[in-house]
Amino acid sequence: MKHLRNIILSTVSAGLVVSLAGCTNSYEDYNQDPYGVSKKETERDAYSLGAAMVNLQSWVIPTDVNTNQFTECLCGGSYGGYLSDSNAGFIGKNFAQFSPENSWNRVLFRDFLPKLSIYFNEVKSATDEPVPLAVAQIIKVAGIHRVTDAYGPIPYSKVGQNGEITAPYDSQQEVYKLMFKQLDEAIATLTANRTLNFSPKADNVYGGNVEKWIKFGNSLRLRLAIRISKADPALAKQEAEASVSNEVGVMTSNDDNAFMTLSNTNPFRVVMYEYNGGDSRIGADITTYMNGYKDPRREAMFTKSTFSRGTNGYYGLRSGIQIPGAEIAHAYSNYNVKTDTRLLWMNAAEVAFLRAEGALKNWNMGGTAGSFYKKGVELSFEQWGVKGAAAYLADNTSTPAVYTDPAGLNSYSGSVSTITIAWDDNNTVEQQLERIITQKWLAMFPLGLEAWSDYRRTGYPKLMPVKVNNSGGVVSNERGARRLAYPQEERSNNLDNYNAAVGMLGGADNMATDVWWAK
Template sequence: MKHILNTLIIGSLIAATASSCTAKFEDINSEPYRPGDLSADDYALGSAMNNLAGCVVSSDVNTAQFTDCLMGGPLGGYFADSNANWKATISFFNATDDWTRVFLKSDKVLPVLFSNLSVVEVVSQNTSNPVPLAIAQIIKVAAMHRVADTYGPIPYSKIGADGSITTPYDSEEMVYNKFFEELNSAIAVLNEHPNDRLTATADYIYQGDIQKWIRFANSLKLRLAMRIVNAAPDKAREMAEAAVDPQFGGVIEQNADNAAWTYFSGSVNNPLFVAKEYNHEGSKTGGDTHVAADIIAYMNGYDDPRREKYFVKSEWTGIDYVGMRRSAKVPELKTIGRKYSGINLSPNSPLYWMNAAEVSFLRAEAEAVYGFNMGGEAKTFYENGIRLSFEQWQADGVDEYLAKETKKSISYVDPNEGINSYDKELTNITVKWDESATPEQKQERIIIQKWIANWLLGNEAWADYRRTGYPHLLPATEEGNKSGGVVDSNRGARRMPYPVAEYNDNAENIEYAVNTYLGGRDDMSRDLWWAKKK
């Protein structure tokens, strides 16, 4: 009777989530694993797991455009809005609710995430196999920490199977503690079943390899531990040191273990590729989104060989790579767009969640700045992070790059008649490791290289910038800051305001959260709990 009931539940949940945030399961299911070859549990698991995975960096183009091209990308110094018709944007700090609410209110994120999590839970019960649910919990944390890092306090512990957020809000500390609890539980389960594998069609991240999921979970745990290092240093140390402890399975140390959605073909394309091409107005380097001036300024200053892998060359005579300034007057693409560099993505480019270079830089920072035991020396982790990034992007010249003790000017010249140029040096930090540097200088050096290596992971770059103040980004121009004095042009947006609908549908809970956790102000200027660097 229980199995029949669970089967009915699976059927109803599959129907409810058929229009999901990922590509149709039938479209990405390939020979020899046709739907007819699978049991009901197998088919439900495959569909649910891939729907879950499509909610980390959303595989829905519209959602990904808002969360990664128009929010995380610009605020992290990677992307710049390049549609001159937009008058209210996140980059201008005056975005309307339909831009800032996406993570919490989109029907392509929380509802899909939690409803498919329920499917996996039922299948795990049906099959007496805890492994799928453990992996689903890891994916849940990977998706939800992006939500928490956007708003601060969020509904989390009491969200039900439908993903509705009309529940009480948890403080950021409570949410992060829950993340660690869920990751620890999942890691323990997978370590108890190290030789298990998922159904072949249920995992387009690691193809069912449990050891790789363990390493990703520990790496995610390390990322989150370093996120809270200034707010809860003892907890951060405990979680960070446990994450790298070999007895728990270790972390990502090679590019073969990078976490990325890699299945794109035919009509299913990388959503960031699709989004960047919208409204290109004849520009050969992109449409609504171009490369930001910040990332190119640094990489030009370091003469970084990865530029040709990251960017499409501009058509400005004598200048191969030039970015567009964020939070500034947007030029008309029809007349000037070709002079700005584009984002070098193809329809089949991987959609990265986390890479080995980031993990190595996390260990370098933890060791050099905070004295955590990361199982090695900061210099080794730092240099290995750069080597791993060069390897990931198949760039040459890493030895010469690591030895650089000088740099060119890290500033900005705007090809649009110099309208948005910036002639001040953004940093004096060079590439080569300096053991005699202060902890602050070591942190800046590490974060700059981590930022360059984490290219395309804009939300992660934005989080690091808020937590550390690095890298130094170009400030908003007077014309580019339309917040009415709310947002500091030098610091940028610190969070997104809550969806307007919450004040109608969940008034008591959101008012409590804003007054208790945010000092009564729900705007872009409020620092998050973990962002308060002492």
């Protein structure tokens, strides 16, 4: 029987863990024994647990630069209204124009599913202690839900121990039920052992703090509950209320925020500054909203544009366009991300907005929709180190700006939305929902896949339609992509299970078919 006190890593093994964590595509290397360390010695200093747990964490928001580029920047960034492609070489094959190549489209499916299973099983092999196992289960769900939210039905309950995904699919409804079951069990285990912290060497998010993991688990459960609130209202209400009524509860302060500390350069920094001078830029959608709101967070979040003529400011590049050459594309605002910026998984501001939406549905969230809405804005301002939240929340006249392209290429006539900032209890429920989701969207930056899910689920925030649609009429300019098509490898390597999955999907395997919770 292993003991929690044995999880403390030795100084030597700590260096090895950090080294291993820097490369997330070398699973085979972890089965080797280049230093001649015996299994008994490995268990004694928790080398295996540290390597497996840190690498499992690396597949929630991917730390690998190439993977991060495809999932967070090119896909999530474009569809979530946060980023836009600034490499003209991407024309005709990108997500924004609804025509991703299979090498782009496959990443979130073919890389995430096996890696999450591999490293989760590595944690199980490294320890039989309930606390790290429960934490690992929460981490796995945090990654898996991003895959099912992008594709719909996925292989989950029957994925092989070695990460082999040539397996039967679960319907998305069943995936969600299983994720809730796993979260419920993990949260119950951690709550019963809330004082039994584990080694910070095995945790680059909360440094082994169990109560922080309970709050994250409850907050993740609340996120998923809100996601299915139209598809399964009874289950959603049950899981949401269980999250906030747990004795430890959900995230309520920025001290609870889930950020992953990295041993290498932040991948957003590489993609947006180093790859070809930057393969992505800040999107026009988010700067248009924030310019209209005169949002003081802009300076903390973005750099100013660098056009040689005219007044420079916070001007984003419109998404889904004929991508201009680098001289123009790289002059738009960029993400103010440093080499050592930590990777955001989830923040307390998002949780406040989730509770606001739950309260809007008359669920017991511990407060009113208006109070949680205001708290969400205040938390976001505090997270970014910006003052002025009170004045911002009192603004009942400002609306998103009209987008005038500084380069004169892709302006958009009219404003996409007329929603103001100040909370009004006399507004309709739909107006209040748009206000909640819009501010939640601003506060969640740069979590593009989350923003895309909210957009598909609610229609908010309202975004500019694409100008270049290469889907052959399949995808609507106004509704945008509703999911990702399955990788071509599924039709060639897993055909029977693929065909069954398309039947579960209830529509064609293309980007216009809604996933279960968005129908």
